[in-house]
Amino acid sequence: MTHRTTPRPILQAVLFDMDGTLVDTERLWWEAVEQVADGLGRRLTGADQPDVLGRPVEYTAAWLGGITGTPVERVAGELHREFADRVRTGIVPRPGALELLDSLARDGVPTALVTASPRAVADTVLEALGAGRFAVSVTADDTERTKPAPDPYLAACRALGVDPAACVAVEDTQTGVSSAEAAGCAVLAVPSLAPIAPARGRTVLSSLREVTPARLRAMVAPHELRVMSWNLWYGGTKVDDHREKQLKIITEAGVDVVALQETYGTAARELGEALGWYHHRAGGNLGIISRYPITARLGDPDVGFYGGTGVRIRLDGGQEVALWSAHLDYTPYGPYEARFDGLPAAELIAHEGVRLGQMREILRWIADSADAGTPVLLLGDFNAPSHLDRSDVEWPVTKAAEEAGLIDSYREAHPDPVRDPGHTWSPVHVEHEDGSGRAEPQDRIDYVLYRGLRVLDSRAFVSGSPRAWPDVAGNEWPSDHAAVISTFGLR
Numbered sequence: 001m002t003h004r005t006t007p008r009p010i011l012q013a014v015l016f017d018m019d020g021t022l023v024d025t026e027r028l029w030w031e032a033v034e035q036v037a038d039g040l041g042r043r044l045t046g047a048d049q050p051d052v053l054g055r056p057v058e059y060t061a062a063w064l065g066g067i068t069g070t071p072v073e074r075v076a077g078e079l080h081r082e083f084a085d086r087v088r089t090g091i092v093p094r095p096g097a098l099e100l101l102d103s104l105a106r107d108g109v110p111t112a113l114v115t116a117s118p119r120a121v122a123d124t125v126l127e128a129l130g131a132g133r134f135a136v137s138v139t140a141d142d143t144e145r146t147k148p149a150p151d152p153y154l155a156a157c158r159a160l161g162v163d164p165a166a167c168v169a170v171e172d173t174q175t176g177v178s179s180a181e182a183a184g185c186a187v188l189a190v191p192s193l194a195p196i197a198p199a200r201g202r203t204v205l206s207s208l209r210e211v212t213p214a215r216l217r218a219m220v221a222p223h224e225l226r227v228m229s230w231n232l233w234y235g236g237t238k239v240d241d242h243r244e245k246q247l248k249i250i251t252e253a254g255v256d257v258v259a260l261q262e263t264y265g266t267a268a269r270e271l272g273e274a275l276g277w278y279h280h281r282a283g284g285n286l287g288i289i290s291r292y293p294i295t296a297r298l299g300d301p302d303v304g305f306y307g308g309t310g311v312r313i314r315l316d317g318g319q320e321v322a323l324w325s326a327h328l329d330y331t332p333y334g335p336y337e338a339r340f341d342g343l344p345a346a347e348l349i350a351h352e353g354v355r356l357g358q359m360r361e362i363l364r365w366i367a368d369s370a371d372a373g374t375p376v377l378l379l380g381d382f383n384a385p386s387h388l389d390r391s392d393v394e395w396p397v398t399k400a401a402e403e404a405g406l407i408d409s410y411r412e413a414h415p416d417p418v419r420d421p422g423h424t425w426s427p428v429h430v431e432h433e434d435g436s437g438r439a440e441p442q443d444r445i446d447y448v449l450y451r452g453l454r455v456l457d458s459r460a461f462v463s464g465s466p467r468a469w470p471d472v473a474g475n476e477w478p479s480d481h482a483a484v485i486s487t488f489g490l491r
Contacts, residue, residue, distance in 0.1 A: 235264030
């Protein structure tokens with residue numbers, strides 16, 4: 001496996017909403033408003049959420065006073081009392097909140113608390129969370145306008161001396177999301193009560209448990225695109241808790257798009273929905289998930305187990321990229337024929353006919369759907385070595401892709417195949433499965449190919465230290481392939 005240090009995108013600060021994001025007070029606020037509203041003869045429903053969730057006391061008091069005919073000052077006083085009583089006795093950190101704050105502190109990323117609650121309530125919460133975890137706090141008392149206006153987030157950025165465009169705001173309501181986006185921040189939405197839709201420049205996740213500093217850094221690097229090719233290995237089902245492990249790996253890798261093979265039908269949808277990403281499925285084996293919007297679906301939607309599928313995604317700023325996921329037939333497998341059967345180069349090349357035909361069909365799909373000037377990425381498990389890795393065999397599958405104008409990102413970043421072999425097959429197969437005790441050939445058979453971009457980094461990636469087959473159920477890495485992760489600069 002190849003390790004290479006990449007310059008990390010500059011994440012200048014992370015700005016956290018309080019109620020419902022860091023602490024479970026959104027429900028306390030709803031309950032407080034419900035209690036006051038009941039006393040005024042008004043029963044709340046889901047339709048009232050936009051006037052309650054994420055709103056400052058003054059706004060909700062004016063709204064509730066207006067519909068009940070009660071003086072606003074009286075309503076505001078009752079809301080303050082009811083909410084403060086609940087906060088003092090019922091504050092609970094949201095899952096993953098303290099861990100994320102501590103990991104950001106270890107990475108030296110400053111944080112701010114940005115809330116529409118009054119200072120008295122915020123200070124109570126800060127005491128519970130540890131005020132030292134935040135460099136700055138901005139409350140409803142500190143700006144002339146509060147959420148959904150951008151003022152609170154702009155005030156926090158001024159106090160920290162940072163650029164809003166280099167910051168991520170973490171929010172749980174549409175009101176807060178609107179405030180942060182109006183200030184120019186990238187937004188991570190973790191909805192508490194009401195759903196929030198994904199959008200350009202916005203990522204939606206179900207929990208802070210899924211968030212890492214690397215994932216947040218990726219959100220403020222629109223000049224880069226980080227992609228991953230990953231064969232999931234029977235959908236991941238050979239490993240216990242495979243879906244949770246897949247999600248953890250994807251989020252910690254900080255990637256933007258993942259081309260999937262061996263999805264077993266449902267993996268792209270399930271992973272995409274869990275991440276709050278866009279997703280695409282073709283046939284029963286191929287899929288693509290993307291934190292950027294999918295604007296077109298390319299290729300045959302009913303592709304068989306082997307073949308390719310593609311999408312067009314729109315990046316921040318409007319640039320589009322065509323990205324394809326491919327899985328080519330595994331038999332006959334050239335490295336076995338070379339190692340175990342001793343076949344000469346001519347016969348090895350002749351036996352690549354099935355895969356070569358599949359690659360040429362995918363290349364035709366790419367050519368037929370390509371727009372002039374649109375960058376193209378072809379990712380996948382080709383089940384074939386590269387002609388760039390061995391001087392003894394001109395492996396034709398990768399040669400055909402090269403002749404079509406596609407560049408191998410890993411070999412572009414690591415020109416020496418001896419020093420940097422980049423093997424992706426296999427992190428769990430050390431001995432051949434036939435029980436003979438023969439060593440399993442280790443090869444690079446998974447790829448990220450490209451044109452129209454600039455490669456910054458590429459690596460074969462495996463997390464943890466996987467145990468060898470068949471003792472794999474407890475592995476942290478739920479696949480028999482290494483993934484390939486490549487980072488590109490955008491023109």
